[in-house]
Amino acid sequence: MWSEMKFTLNTFAFITLTCAYQDILQLTATDYAPWSHQPVCTEHLDAINSRLCVYTNATFSNGRGISIFTTPQIADEVAQLLPFQDPAVLASHGINPDDGPWYVQQLPGKGMGVLAKHDLHRGDRITAYTPYLLAHMENVLSTMEREHFLRIAIDQLPAASREHYLSLATIYGDPSVVVQDVVKANAFEMQVGGQMHLAISPETSRMNHACSPNAQYYLAPDILTHFVHAARDISKDEEITISYSPPYKPHRARQQYLLDAFHFTCSCSRCRNGEASDMALEEIDALQSSLRDWSADSTATVKQAETLIQKYKEEGLEAFLDVAYGYAALTYNAVGSVRGTKKYAKLAAEAVTLKYGPSAPDLQMWTELERNPQGHSSWRWRKPVK
Template identity: 60%
Template sequence: MDRVLSTRDREVFLRIAIDQLPSASREAYLSLSTIYGNPTVIAQDVLKANNFEIQVRGEIHLAVFPETSRMNHDCAPNSQYCLDPARLTHYVHAACSISANEEITISYTSPLQPYADRRSYLQNAFHFTCICARCKSGKRSDAVLTQIDSLQETLVDWWPGSTATIETADKLVRLYEEQALHGFLDSGYGLAALTYNSFGDTEAAKKYARLAAEIVAMKDGPGVAAYESWDSVAKDPEGHWSWRTRVFR
């Protein structure tokens, strides 16, 4: 069984690593926000408050990227990010239009969870209470998430008695947009692509498949299977199994 290091020993080893960084990198790390504010464990405190999990060669590591670590949380973030383990790089992309002087935000948890679950996680993990617009609206925002789940269940029903329509897909996309979940719209766009394709509208199918692929690339990188899947629909909607499957219902 692996020996668990004591708090003191963890701090010692982390400080050895930090002290070997170039001075600018060391200063950038130590100037990041902390949770407990205890200078005797500052290396661990910074790590706890600012880490991103990244899998390198099958092993999970905790990485700190000083620039992106300074981005604040929002349950309706205007940006989306992904980690590239091959390049040890943290990419951040705008998920919607961002005005001049508007703060760039990311989400520290899944915005698709109910607001009580999001708030509980953020409080336990980062010791702050989220007061974003979606959390302030609370139950009203949760009601929209329930609608989103219901519409998605309808759209993934491919049996002959399915009630899925183009209007259902349009409403799903609209609800995501109303909640400002632009960086998490891959499911919405993807289902819209398949729905339009199932009714024979290839141009709309291509449009939404391209949008789904773009969101997947922002979230998980362009090399994942989901990106390839939506990219394939965008390039050849008529070659996809969903093509015109609902035309004669």
């Protein structure tokens, strides 16, 4: 996998690729629409039963540009997406704006970070940008072969986008593999055409990690956009953070994951609390275990549901409240409280949208539960506990 790339300073054997790829296949069609450059492809790769090609549209989104390293079949599917069929759709939805409610600044011990220009409230949109680069998560090409094609992808972008991409943070600092180094330090996973791709949107990539983030993100493959919204109120000039690691892992596991994957040690509030944070996670797990017990002798109560929500907030896990709100909605419904059910079903719907977008898998369930509590199978499943 890409996380296992080995970078060495003596890998300038890159130039030998000219010989190794004399037989690179280049498409001969005279019309490459919607691509602005003739796609450049590898030879057939048996492991994925396809070639991989660089597809670039330098005029995409009013000249922002996009390059995709993927299979011809997936490229054809991408070309049918709305942003390629209707060039105005991104701007009409406020995607790829020239400005936003944030700014970038050097932060002590963190490098570049993103801060709020003004006060933000939970649910406010912070960023919405398409990636400069989408790269198939293959594990077939050698590091230098992959670098060859990804360099073509970046070189074919408009100059401003190319420079923006290359200004992003790297991990290894090896100029011979700089494009992949940027990918490793800044990529998010986006499923396109049924396959996972790595997506690099510099505006979002500038956001640093926190185990108790004040923002939440999701990726929308249908419009090739990475969205970030405020997960709780954010003050003017406060740093905007997202989570790179699973939030429910114990302190040491989170630290090890971040060290292995991103080569840094987290010093956020949860990590500074260490053992106390782990104890809170144990309480959260115990509460959730009780609330998901639907047996006849279940002792789950609405008080436990309210406590669970409070624990999430105390741990700074507002970005993941869809889970706690969902437990609360079902628990209130199980004791026949229409008011409580409607309140938390609505909050669960809002939270799951914040986390997964408007196509969130559970959104319809929470919307329907808010509309008709009595119609759900959980209605009065448990007796109220006083």
